[in-house]
Amino acid sequence: MRIGIDLGGTKTEVIALSNAGEELFRHRLPTPRDYQQTIENIAHLVSLAEKATGETGTVGIGIPGSISPYTGVVKNANSTWLNGQPFDKDLSRRLGREVRLANDANCMAVSEAVDGAAAGAQTVFAVIIGTGCGAGVAINGRVHTGGNGTAGEWGHNPLPWMNDDELRYRAEVPCYCGKQGCLETFISGTGFATDYRRLSGNTLTGVEIMRRIDEGDAQAKLAFSHYEQRLAKALAHVINILDPDVIVLAGGMSNVERLYETVPPLVKPWVFGGECETPIRKARHGDSSGVRGAAWLWPA
Template identity: 85%
Template sequence: MRIGIDLGGTKTEVIALGDAGEQLYRHRLPTPRDDYRQTIETIATLVDMAEQATGQRGTVGMGIPGSISPYTGVVKNANSTWLNGQPFDKDLSARLQREVRLANDANCLAVSEAVDGAAAGAQTVFAVIIGTGCGAGVAFNGRAHIGGNGTAGEWGHNPLPWMDEDELRYREEVPCYCGKQGCIETFISGTGFATDYRRLSGHALKGSEIIRLVEESDPVAELALRRYELRLAKSLAHVVNILDPDVIVLGAG
C-alpha cells in the first residue's frame, strides 16, 4: 500500500492507494499553523488512521509547499513558514519509523499531470498550485525539473508584472511573508484574492464566499474576480515568454 500526504497551509490530507492505484482511504485534518511539532503529529495521526482503516502498513510520500535544500538538508521557501529551516524529512521519518520521501507539491502536480493527467504526453508542462499560497512546478518529458537549488518553478515570488497604480499601492500595503513586496503570491493566491476583495468592499470573506457572490452578480465580487483574472494572466505571460510550455495546468490547494 502507498500512502500519500498533501501538506497545505490550511489542510493536510492523506490518501491510501492499493497496488493497482485504487483509492482505499482518504481523509483530511486542519493544518496546525505555526506549530512544527504538531504538524508532524497531525501527519502521524493521518498515517495511523489510513493504516487502521485498511489494515495495512504503507510506504509514505509527501508533497510540501516548499523544498528540501540539496545543500543543507532543511526546508526552504515554504509559505508554511514554521517548516523553514527544519530537517522535516528526517524528523518525520523518525516519527513514523520508516523512510518518508518528500517533494515540492507543485513538482508532484506537474509530473502527475504530465504522465496521465491534463497534460498527458506533453513535452513541457508548467503546473500552478493556487491555495493559501501560490507556487508552480515544471516537468520536462514527464520528469520534474527541480533546478540546481531545488527551487525551479517558484514563480510565486517573482514580482507581479506591469503593475498599475492600485497594484503599486497594494504592494506597499500587503508585503509578502518572504520579506519582499509585490510577489505574485500576494496577489493571486486564495489569500490574495480574499485580501483584494476586503480592500474593495471592507468585508472579510473566504474565496468560496466571494465566488458565490459572483454567481449572484454582486458588482464588487465581480470586480475582484476580474482583477484576479487579469493578474493571473499577466503573471503567466512571463512564463510563456521564458519557458514556452506546451501546457499550463492550474490546480487548487
C-alpha cells in the same frame, strides 16, 4: 503500493494507491504544531494505511516548503516548526525506509501530469490560486526542484507589466515575505478579495464577490476584470520562460469556470510573438492532487 502524505497546516492526509493508481485507503488527522509529534503523526498514518491494506508501501510526502540542497534541512515552510529540521532523514529513520519529500505544489504538478488534467504531457506547470499563490513544475511526470530547491516558487515573483493602478496596489499591499508586488498579493483568492475591498470598501469572500457579479455589482465586475488580466500576464510570463505543454489550475479561484474561457485569449498579447495555444485546465483531482502526487514521487 504507494503511500502519499499531504502535510498541511491544519490537517495531515494519507492515501494508499495501487501501482495502477487505484485508491485503496485514505484518512486524515489534525496536524500537531510540534516537530516530533508531526513525525509520530505521519508514522501513525502510514501504519493505518498498511494495516488497512495488508501491504507495505513506499512513502512520499508533500510539505509546504522544501529541502535545501545545501544544508539538507527544511526551508520556506509556513508550518514553521519544520524549518531548519532534517525532516526527510528523521522520517526515514522513524519509518525504517527511505522517504521521498517534495513541495506540496510540486506534488500537485506530478499528480496532474501522471493521471490528471495534464496526463502524458512532458512539461506541466501547476498553479495553486487559493488563500495563497504557488506553483509546481513536473517534467516527464517527475518533480523538477531546480538547483536551489526553489523551482515553481511563482507566487513570490513580481506581477509583470504593471500599470499605474497595479503600481499603487503594490505600494499599498506588501507581501508577507517582506517584498512588494508579489503575485501572491494580486492573484491569490486573498488578493482578489483585497482588490475588491480597495474598490468598494466592503470585505467579502471570493465566493461572495462572484455572486455580486451576477447581481450586477460594478466594483465586483471591475475587480474580477483586474484579476483576469493579472492572471493572464502572470501566466504569459511563465510561458515566455518555460513554455509548458499544459498549465493546470487548482485552489479556490480555479473553481471559477469563467477563467478557462476568458484568460487564454488574454494571455496571447503578453506572450512574445503573440502566438499561444497553451491549454489551461482545471485540476482533475482537485484537493486530492497533493496527496496523490506525494504517492507518485515513487516511480514504478
